[in-house]
Amino acid sequence: MKKVLLFSSALQKDVQAHMNNNSYGLGLAYLHAVIEKAGYLVETRNFNNDDMAASETEMAADMRRFRPDFLLVQIFTMNRVSSCRLIKMAREILPEVNIIIGGVHASIFYEQLLQNFAVDCAVIGEGEETIVELLAALSSGKTPAGVKGTAYKENGVIVKNHDRPLIEDLDSIPFPRHELFITPKTEMACVLTTRGCPFRCSFCCLHTISHRRFRKRSVDNVVAEVEYILKTFKNIDTIQFADDTFTLDQPRAIAFCKEIIKRNIKVKFLCSARVNPASIELFRLMERAGFVGMGFGLETGSAKLLQSIHKNITREDVLETFRMLKGINIKVVTYLMVGFPGETRDTVAETIDLVNKLRKIKYFEFVGVARLWVYPNTEVYDIMKAAGRIDDSFWLTDQDVPFFTLEHSAAELDQMVTEISLGCMSWQQGVKQVVNELLHPAVSAKKIIPRLIRLKKYFFR
The missing domain is CATH 3.80.30.20 (tm_1862 like domain)
Known part of the structure; x- marks a missing residue:
């Protein structure tokens, strides 16, 4: 049974600070479900809210342990830096692994990524149908030629296949693997x-x-x-x-x-x-x-x-x-x-x-x-x-x-x-924030008066 490792790497720090920690990677969960249904052994990791260095250490350990045949990388514009670092690391650890990228950023800049990184293929647009067909082709020793919604490099030249139509019957897609998160x-x-x-x-x-x-x-x-x-x-x-x-x-x-x-x-x-x-x-x-x-x-x-x-x-x-x-x-x-x-x-x-x-x-x-x-x-x-x-x-x-x-x-x-x-x-929020600031041990005496002025402002709004 072919093995697939699917991951999404760390977002840039200022984005992580505003992330809703209760939400999770539904895109990953959907891809995991369709790939698993197609008969592959799948592991999925989401490092969006993690430290970049720590996630690299974990991913390296996962790759050495699981030794996947295919590595799928979900690339957003906000995690492109960590994604590309992990791609470089993956190629060093597993020289023969087939690296496939997808996501919004990869769909926009598939040429740039294929030219500058050790990527084998890009999924462009919606991924559920494309990834199953692509994995089947690669698993049987074929190239991505003819697989709609993909681009790849052949003899140093980037080849883009025809676009894949959007999935019209969304009910046909299996429920995402909520168990992952x-x-x-x-x-x-x-x-x-x-x-x-x-x-x-x-x-x-x-x-x-x-x-x-x-x-x-x-x-x-x-x-x-x-x-x-x-x-x-x-x-x-x-x-x-x-x-x-x-x-x-x-x-x-x-x-x-x-x-x-x-x-x-x-x-x-x-x-x-x-x-x-x-x-x-x-x-x-x-x-x-x-x-x-x-x-x-x-x-x-x-x-x-x-x-x-x-x-x-x-x-x-x-x-x-x-x-x-x-x-x-x-x-x-x-x-x-x-x-x-x-x-x-x-x-x-x-x-x-x-x-x-x-x-x-x-x-x-x-x-x-x-x-x-x-x-x-x-x-x-x-x-x-x-x-x-x-x-x-x-x-x-x-x-x-x-x-x-x-x-x-x-x-x-x-x-x-x-x-x-x-x-x-609101005055309620303003008062709460100023009081918390006043009680903070790091607030110096010279900073108290400006905060008291703000407190007065909220009371008399």
Whole structure:
């Protein structure tokens, strides 16, 4: 039986600091399931939240112990540095192993990676069908020639096969191997009910895989996975939907909630959603079905920026959705970014204004604001390239994914983050944070007065 070792390496440190430690690698779990079903002996390791050096030591030990025939590497832009280091190490430890790469970054830069690293083949796009066909070809001594959705190097020349169509029948894919990531202490499981997002946000590169095609599993198939998880893992009390936006297809979301209520399934649900479309009927059913948390990617409160980043929502859409949510017992979280092209002090002020208006309608805690990262295959990346501030060779360096600094320096972005954080934080959060800072043993006497001034500000907001 051929052996397959599947891994995803350490993310860059600043990303790890903001990771939700309750989530796990569903992509790995899906690939493990289909490869195992095809008759291979599979081991999977996820080092996304681990120290790079420590993960290299563990992976080296795994390779020497397991001695796989195939090494599959999931490459994101945020873990490309550690991935390439591990590929080099793997080739030294196992010179004959067949190294296959996949993931968003590999789908964009398959030529660059094949040219510069000891990689045998790249899976481009969605992987479940491609990897099974590719492993079958390689296991029988054939080349990847003709395997759709792959690229490889032949006699020093990179050959790209035809693209593979997206999987239309998502119900045909086996449930992911949750067992890989759920331990006796795990309380939350992750489920993916849809794939793809039809929108064109200027900062998002996920369309690389989905081509902006929204596809969905049937309600019965999703509910069956929920029931399987609850039956198999008795410690699970929460399920997080990993969809880009669970509520995009409202009739389907409503049908799901009704089925959960009908079957009397008792579990807490979390999801991401959009403010448009939205309806009071949907939110009431979600509350009855057990949804306890919902996250909205607002990004900015500026009407001008919402339009320029192609968010396809308005300030009024956001306000109206929060009016619908008033009185609904579902905790709300909003996600913000700063540093978009065209960002100014005025747009920052608009963001603060919108958040505070929303909180007056329905209280929620401010969870922070992110600086705009520049991912390849996005509009903001093209803007940076056109200005001569970055090119594709950057991704061969060991540098972290950059922020968008074409219009503002890193220090100015930090100031904007601070301004939004102070302006959007509720008085309850502000008081709690300042008190914790005052009680911290590292706070010197000269730092106490500025914190007391901040404390007064929050009390009299």
